[in-house]
Amino acid sequence: MLVVRPIRHNDYPTLHVCAEESGHGFTSLPVDEALLHERIEHSVASFSKPVTEPDGEGYLMVGVDSETGEMAGTTAIEASIGGDVPVYSYHISKIIHSSQKLGIKNVVRLLTLSNHYAGCSEICTLFLRPAYRQGMNGKLMSKCRFLLMAEHPERFSPTVIAEMRGISDEHGKSPFWKWLQDAFFHIEFTHADHLMGIRDKSFITELMPKLPIYTNLLSREAQAVIGKVHKYTVPALKMLQKEGFVCRDYVDIFDAGPTVECDLHNINSVKNSLRATVAIGQVGNSDFLISNTSFADFRAVATKAWYDAESNTLFVNQETLAALEIHQGDPVRLLPM
Incomplete structure (x- = not known):
């Protein structure tokens, strides 16, 4: 039987293995010893802290095989994001360019840098090791967070979000990142991904284009992946959509994966x-x-x-x-x- 519980300090070795197995684009679980220890410490303190409203707590949990004691995966909730470290996303909007004289009308999408989700709760760090991807384990690791939130709603924001991993290849290369890299950053996606994982986001403020971006100026490859999820993330997205989560046209600034959201009291597993x-x-x-x-x-x-x-x-x-x-x-x- 798989049992989900709060992470402990002695879970670090297997958490590091999970970080290695999760691959590129999984920024909430970086392969960084200091950061992983910090996440564990922060979670242990958060679970023991009396709370009446969310204020930056982070709750990291693990699924453990009750027979072998082996860690099967991780799952987490951030109580309130964007406080100490900004949470950036692109908002997709549309603008119409038209000329009555020429009879031309063009509808163009724009990407605008946003900090819209500051203060929201975030479900994150859902990873199940391959040997345990069977039976009810995936649903348990995902939905246990909603049981926790339903029982203790005062610890969480009225709005809950999830950032879905966007498209990248087996080498960690993202078509969306490629145009950013060439035009503005000049660093590899895996390097930027690592900086995000270790919460070093100063380079975003320093180098990210501040003005809205016309998507038709991007490469066709970059345009094609906006709002799309990694093939391994499709089941997680479908599960959240069944819970009532929807995308409000916000996407990740690096791989263009969608951010989905739902009001806490409208999440199906909370209501039911x-x-x-x-x-x-x-x-x-x-x-x-x-x-x-x-x-x-x-x-x-x-x-x-x-x-x-x-x-x-x-x-x-x-x-x-x-x-x-x-x-x-x-x-x-x-x-x-």
Whole structure:
């Protein structure tokens, strides 16, 4: 059974492996020892911090195989982004150029540098190692964040976003970055990607073009990938779209991957989750995501259970109780699958 819990200091070695396996474009999990240790430290402090409103906390969690103790992947929430480090994106808009005399009308897209999502919560760092990409594991790693947010909404912003990885090849080269590189930055995408991962964004302010950019001046290759996601990110995007997330025409400034957003209270897994009392009993054949109601000691699993609506009781087995570190009669938050 996979159990999601807050990361610990001794999880660093496998977190580093996850960072290496995640590949280029995964800026929230850089292959940098100091930064990874910093993320762990910040998460440990955030989970133990009393909070009444979001203020830069970062919650990094891991999925752990309950039988082997091996880390299967990571998932995270940033409570409020853009405070200490600016969060940049391009906004896509349209402008019409027309001449009645010549009978010509052109609709042209513009890219405008924006800091629109400052203060929003962000779900990020979702990575599942290849050996564990099966069964309910992917849904657990993604949706457990919504169980946490539903149970503790005061810790998060009313708007939740996710930045989706844009298109790049197996060597980490991005068609969208290529034109930026040639015209403004003169550094490789992997270098820029690394600087973003280690939160060194000063070069963006110094070198990024400040005026709106006409997309028809970009190469055809760059234009073609605007708002598109990496092939490995397609399942994650589809899952978020089913949750109610939509793109409001904001894209990443390096690989042009879309940013999607949803109001916290409108996320389907938040709306459809509920609290119940847990008991040991016949579990039936229905799939559930289940979490305890603790924050500092958050635990979540995907398993078979049976929910009795009349008594508002969720029946599970002893293994599930042990995984969630709770006892019979305790409250849980559940999401029918």
